[in-house]
Amino acid sequence: MSHPANPPGFLLANLDKVRHWAQTRSMFTVTFGLACCAIEMMATGAGHYDLARFGMEVFRASPRQADLMIVAGRVSQKMAPVLRQVYDQMPEPKWVISMGACASTGGMFNNYALVQGVDQIVPVDIYIPGCPPGPQSLMHGILTLHDKIMSGEIAH
């Protein structure tokens, strides 16, 4: 765990671990469902897959109460400024998961209408492949994000 983001010294280093632990254990997601992936995101939050196991079942409607944005679906040119505004309204620290092929790269729609990858608008921490990614993939992405925050790899 000798990542440059971790400050040196016993007290601060351990305080950082506590901070990371707190950040990962109660991550609130802003509802940003766009297309097919949003249905899989809802399925992940519902009873069968039960995202509540990771303390994440609360999808906040207001970006001001959220610290994770899951961009679930294709982002059109018309939606792009909306997405950026919602991202800007989220308080720090904040993370972004790009869910699915469309959000990550534009997917199969290489045309005039779609933003070819949401990382052109907001910084993305985790990309989840799939069209749409199943709930297992989404949970794997979320847990990978948790690991990265815990290890200090993603610093905020």
Next chain:
Amino acid sequence: MTDQKRRDKRNVDVWLTGTEEPGWLVDSTDEGAQKMAAHETAGRLLDQEGLVVGDDRVLDEDVAPEDELMIINMGPQHPSTHGVLRLNIELEGEIIRRSKPIIGYLHTGMEKTGEELTWLQGPTNVTRMDYLAPFHNELAYSLAVEKLLGIDLPPRALAIRILMTELNRVSSHLVALATNGMDIGALSMMLYGFRDRERILAFFEKTTGLRMNHNYIRPGGVAADLPPDWQDDIEFILDKVPPRILEYEDLLKANPIWMGRTLDVGVITLEECLAYSVTGPTLRAAGSGWDLRKAFPYSGIENYHFEVPVGERGDVYDRYRVRVEEIWQSLSIVKQAAESMPEGDYKTDDRKVAPPPRARIDESMEALIHHFKIYTEGFQVPEGEVYVAIESPRGELGAYLVSDGGSRPLRMHMRTPSFANLQGLPVMMADSLIADTVATIASLDPVLGDVDR
């Protein structure tokens, strides 16, 4: 306003084309064209003087002066708009006087992309339109291509198509119930609806490889045969899902809170449905028995016995009832299809359209050539244009294809039910309470991928 008065004189303003000034005149902002029209625009004055005939606009002396009206914006990022629908709502106190849906936030350019894909690749594209009913999109497209080609399918392919689309109708209506419940506050309904959907999706995943966006129904048949023990899976679904549906009926059917939130809310009459080409459960809840499965049977659905549930009032409660009844009817069709599933091939034996079996490629030079041709340049479709419509869970889903004789469509257009149904939303919401907005939207069950494409 009493109910009687409301029925007699509905102040429905639908932003008729031409009564609203074009965007570049109204405002210099990008969103100018999407603002609510002021009450004293020139077009509206002409309309009031009787110089322009609107279709059902009635002048209402009850309307408050403009400074007492408030316009609020809902969406596009709102948890209850089922995606990225945006609404402008004009309020007088708590009563909605006018509303205007603004769409296009999920415009994907699929109809343009469809012109770049071969006929066989087309279902990959259209299946992502209405992502709650992917099989129906694929079926409409495939039927249109097959009509242009003039080919007939083996009975097993037809039966598999019916089996999958009717299962898909059940899963789609379960999500409609789940989200409708969630929006009104019955949050447990959301968990239950998605739980049972998982059982059906597990079968879809086993058969097609994917939970959604299957690309399973293709021109010429289906992509693969049913898995070896598919009858056990169907039996499991038919065993587990019906008791749950009964349970949900117990939860909601006579629930006073549910009835209070849905009865006589979001009413649309049969005439208004026809005027705005609203189809599907919304039309049937208004009292019409119009179902394309009965009117223009496709894929052999005329061989199955089922009824078309019809409502009376055209309100949110009736739409909920119609959906639940349709789940029962679809489960009955699934049962019949599973019992009478014919043996045989699951795709046409026309080797110009459907690829040969894998084993034949090693033996036959001709099979290898056919396989190569289908997956490189694709098959050619005779010149012509065609429109085929099927009954999707949301209404009439039509595919309009134009071919110039090549291996790609010259033009592809989908007549999507959510887009037409959304036109009825301002009619349903006029003169209702703002608290009923989400109930009305949810009962319409729009899929924004279907609206914007």
